[in-house]
Amino acid sequence: MKKEFDFSKEFGEIDxxxxxxxxxxxTRKKHYVFQRYSRKIAGIAILVIFFIAAASNSxxxxxVKEFTTKIGEALGFTKDLSPYTKMINQTLTKNGISLTLKExxxxxxxxxxxxxxxxxxxxxxxxxxxxxxTLIDGQWHMAYESMQSAGIDTDIFKPERDTVLIQIYEDxxxxxxxxxxxxxxxxxxxxxxxxxxxxxxxxxxxxxxxxYDFVITPEELKAKTVKKELDVTVxxxxxxxxxxxxxxLAMNDLYCRIVAExxxxxxxxxxQYDLKLKGTDNLGNPVSLExxxxxxxxxxLFTTDFLGDYETGVAxxxxxxxxxxxxxxxxxxDLQLYERKIIWDGAEEILDEEEGIYGQExxxxxxxxxxxxxxxxxxxxxxFRVMITHTGRAAKETPAPFDLYxxxxxxxxxxxxxxxxxxxxxxxxxxx
Amino acid sequence: xxxxxxxxxxxxxxxxxxxxxxxxxxKKYAAKRGGLLHREDVCSEMDELKFSYTxxxxxxxxxxxxxxxxxxxxxxxxxxxxFIRRYWYLDPIKEIAKRHGVTEGCVKTNLCRNRKKLYxxxxxxxxx
Numbered sequence: 001m002k003k004e005f006d007f008s009k010e011f012g013e014i015d016x017x018x019x020x021x022x023x024x025x026x027t028r029k030k031h032y033v034f035q036r037y038s039r040k041i042a043g044i045a046i047l048v049i050f051f052i053a054a055a056s057n058s059x060x061x062x063x064v065k066e067f068t069t070k071i072g073e074a075l076g077f078t079k080d081l082s083p084y085t086k087m088i089n090q091t092l093t094k095n096g097i098s099l100t101l102k103e104x105x106x107x108x109x110x111x112x113x114x115x116x117x118x119x120x121x122x123x124x125x126x127x128x129x130x131x132x133x134t135l136i137d138g139q140w141h142m143a144y145e146s147m148q149s150a151g152i153d154t155d156i157f158k159p160e161r162d163t164v165l166i167q168i169y170e171d172x173x174x175x176x177x178x179x180x181x182x183x184x185x186x187x188x189x190x191x192x193x194x195x196x197x198x199x200x201x202x203x204x205x206x207x208x209x210x211x212y213d214f215v216i217t218p219e220e221l222k223a224k225t226v227k228k229e230l231d232v233t234v235x236x237x238x239x240x241x242x243x244x245x246x247x248x249l250a251m252n253d254l255y256c257r258i259v260a261e262x263x264x265x266x267x268x269x270x271x272q273y274d275l276k277l278k279g280t281d282n283l284g285n286p287v288s289l290e291x292x293x294x295x296x297x298x299x300x301l302f303t304t305d306f307l308g309d310y311e312t313g314v315a316x317x318x319x320x321x322x323x324x325x326x327x328x329x330x331x332x333x334d335l336q337l338y339e340r341k342i343i344w345d346g347a348e349e350i351l352d353e354e355e356g357i358y359g360q361e362x363x364x365x366x367x368x369x370x371x372x373x374x375x376x377x378x379x380x381x382x383x384f385r386v387m388i389t390h391t392g393r394a395a396k397e398t399p400a401p402f403d404l405y406x407x408x409x410x411x412x413x414x415x416x417x418x419x420x421x422x423x424x425x426x427x428x429x430x431x432x
Numbered sequence: 433x434x435x436x437x438x439x440x441x442x443x444x445x446x447x448x449x450x451x452x453x454x455x456x457x458x459k460k461y462a463a464k465r466g467g468l469l470h471r472e473d474v475c476s477e478m479d480e481l482k483f484s485y486t487x488x489x490x491x492x493x494x495x496x497x498x499x500x501x502x503x504x505x506x507x508x509x510x511x512x513x514x515f516i517r518r519y520w521y522l523d524p525i526k527e528i529a530k531r532h533g534v535t536e537g538c539v540k541t542n543l544c545r546n547r548k549k550l551y552x553x554x555x556x557x558x559x560x
Contacts, residue, residue, distance in 0.1 A: 005496065005554065007481035011519050013497045018504055022516035026531050126505060146508065190502070203505060271540060292541065 017202065070114035071103055074149045074164040075306055077323050078285075079253040081105065084221040086214065094208045096120045097187050099127075101212045102162070106181065107221045108174050110254060111136065111143075111167040117187065118160045124190045129165050130209065133184035137174060143167035144293070147306055166306055170295060174218050183212040225252040226328045228388060234337045235262075235381040242269055242380055244300070244337065249386070251328045258289055258302040265294040273339040277302050278309065279383065281330035288324035289335075336383040340376040474522050477543065481551050499557045503550050514539060515546055 072081040084105050091100040096119070103114040111129075119125030131143050145168040165185070188207040191200055200206045228249040235243040248259040258277065263270050275291030288309030289302035309324035326333055504512050510532060517523045517531065518539075529539045 005481070008475065008478045008519070010496050010500060011478070014504065014516075014520070015501050018501065018512070018516060019520055022513050022520065026513055126502065128506065148506070188505075190498075 069103055070162055071105055071112050071164050074114065074162065075323060077253065077325070079327075081253060084218075084224075084253070086216040088212065088214055090212060090214075092210045092212070094210065096123075097125065097189065097208050097210075099185060099187060099210045101183070101185075101210075104181070104183075104214065104216055105221065105254070106136070106174070106179065106216050107218045107225070107252075107254075108172050109169055109257070111169070111181075111183075112164060112254075113166075113183065113185075114162060114164050115185065116160075116162050119187070119189050120159065122192065123159050124192070125159065125187055126190065127163060127165065127185060127187045129167055130184040130186050131167070133182075133209070134167075135180075135182040136172065137179045137181075139172075141167075141169050141172050144170045149306070174222070176219060178215045178217050181212075181214055181216055183214070185210045185212070221252060221254070224328065225250055226388070230258070230386065232384060232386060233262075234335075234384055242339070246302075246386070247299075249388075251326055253328060254325070255306075256287065256289060256304045256325050259295065260291070260300045260302060261298055263300060264298045265300075269339075270294075270300060273341055275300075275302070275380075276338050276340075276377070277335045278324075278338055278377075279333060279335040281326035282332050282334075283327050283330050285327050285330070286324040287326045287333055287335065330388060332388055333386045334383060335386065337380045338377040339380050340378065474518065477547065478519060480547060481554070495557075496554070499554055500550065503553050507546065511542060511546060514542055518543055 068080055068082045069085045071077075071085065072079070084107075086104045086106075088101045088104055091098060093099075098118040100116040101113060102116060103112075105112040111134075113129075115127065117125065117127055127148070129143070129146060131146075132140070134140075145166075147166040147168070149164045149166075186207045186209055188200060188203050226249075230246045230249055232246040233243060234246065244260040244262040246258050246260050248257075250257045265271075269275075270292060277287070277289040277291070279287050281287055286309060288304065290305050291300055291302045293301040293303070295301050304323065304325050306323070504515065507515060514528055514532065517528050518525075523531075525539050532539070
């Protein structure tokens with residue numbers, strides 16, 4: 001017998017305290033979250049919860065797994081992150097919750113911490129970084145995204161587990177040398193209801209703070225971050241505005257980011273479609289950068305997702321978890337711009353003859369994005385190549401022909417290499 | 433009144449109002465399949481989170497609500513407020529945008545992303 005999960009019904013049963021809080025006038029953090037960032041970030045702060053085991057992409061390559069860091073292991077990095085990782089291994093215990101801060105990675109864009117949490121026998125719990133109290137180099141920074149992963153095979157809420165918390169920053173510029181970090185983590189035990197668990201009614205008052213003060217040097221990661229200026233126009237021109245110019249590239253062993261211009265944050269295209277750049281580097285590593293974030297009104301950010309390039313709905317095998325990050329020492333990236341209609345706007349339009357107006361009939365949007373349909377992703381314009389010239393390195397031989405197949409939906413005609421757009425990155429250099 | 437005293441009366445009253453609003457809207461929606469009321473959009477969005485599961489995989493109702501609550505707790509305060517204002521209070525996007533001082537596109541994108549995360553979380557908790 002099948003049962004139907006009815007969100008509208010279930011959501012009506014959520015904790016009254018949550019509802020009550022949302023029933024009040026909105027004042028808290030409004031100033032900081034939105035007004036503070038309105039000039040720099042057109043999006044709003046987004047918290048992403050990772051459940052890596054829930055998602056998959058069939059193109060993910062098997063990776064060599066010789067992890068020396070918890071952060072690398074949990075997120076599926078193929079590169080050894082230990083040169084950038086500060087080992088802390090400090091344990092604090094409060095109110096029956098024991099938290100061991102194991103590892104930290106820090107640079108201008110990310111703060112990643114690996115912790116071992118123990119909420120007590122049989123007690124499930126949850127953790128987060130307190131943005132308002134955490135200070136990096138004495139400065140307060142609002143994270144643009146917060147992410148949590150319990151790795152590939154563990155429950156993110158189970159009583160005892162390793163967890164990786166990641167904060168993404170857009171307004172941070174760290175100095176050279178040592179940086180003082182005042183890290184404030186918060187944890188709360190969930191209430192055991194027998195056949196279920198629930199948040200404490202006043203979870204914000206019952207949460208416990210764990211404060212760690214340490215010094216970390218982000219220089220190694222910053223030095224190994226490749227930054228390029230680009231001038232690559234991609235997409236198509238037409239009645240719909242679907243063209244972007246890629247302007248900046250930054251990549252290291254943890255992430256890859258490309259800043260693009262050509263659309264504004266209130267244009268229909270980025271509001272109605274998910275966008276991504278997908279392909280491979282010349283070493284065969286999968287590359288996938290999600291678009292949609294705006295750093296300013298007309299600067300869209302494409303960035304690798306710490307979840308990897310996985311699609312919802314297909315189970316992923318443990319040994320298939322891999323970040324879709326190019327090798328920072330690669331010679332070029334072969335990429336294709338893709339768009340996908342955002343689900344909330346993906347319902348079929350129907351005509352109401354009685355009213356003479358168009359409405360929307362809800363369909364199963366998730367079924368629309370089936371694997372055989374490339375999960376709804378449609379290529380926009382032609383594939384293109386971004387050449388990367390590394391300073392201080394002798395020119396390499398001409399790269400092999402593109403392997404473009406992975407950039408195209410099944411059944412789609414793959415263009416000849418002559419049809420591809422090829423652009424060189426300008427001013428190739430490593431930052432220092 | 434319910435058999436037990438609700439902790440927050442305003443929330444309880446709101447729950448009744450909300451349930452009535454959704455029910456009455458759904459009936460109208462099913463009958464006419466048209467109209468551009470904002471609640472049509474809300475229901476359409478909420479329907480994205482529908483999925484079927486078998487009795488063997490069934491999760492107690494309380495537990496499903498627990499998953500949603502844990503998801504809400506993990507959200508940033510502003511995101512949580514936006515999510516609850518939209519799907520509990522059934523606020524129009526425009527009003528939520530005004531409440532938070534951001535554009536409607538911003539709110540839509542935020543809701544879309546968080547719906548996806550909740551869907552993924554629910555599917556994993558129920559089916560795995």
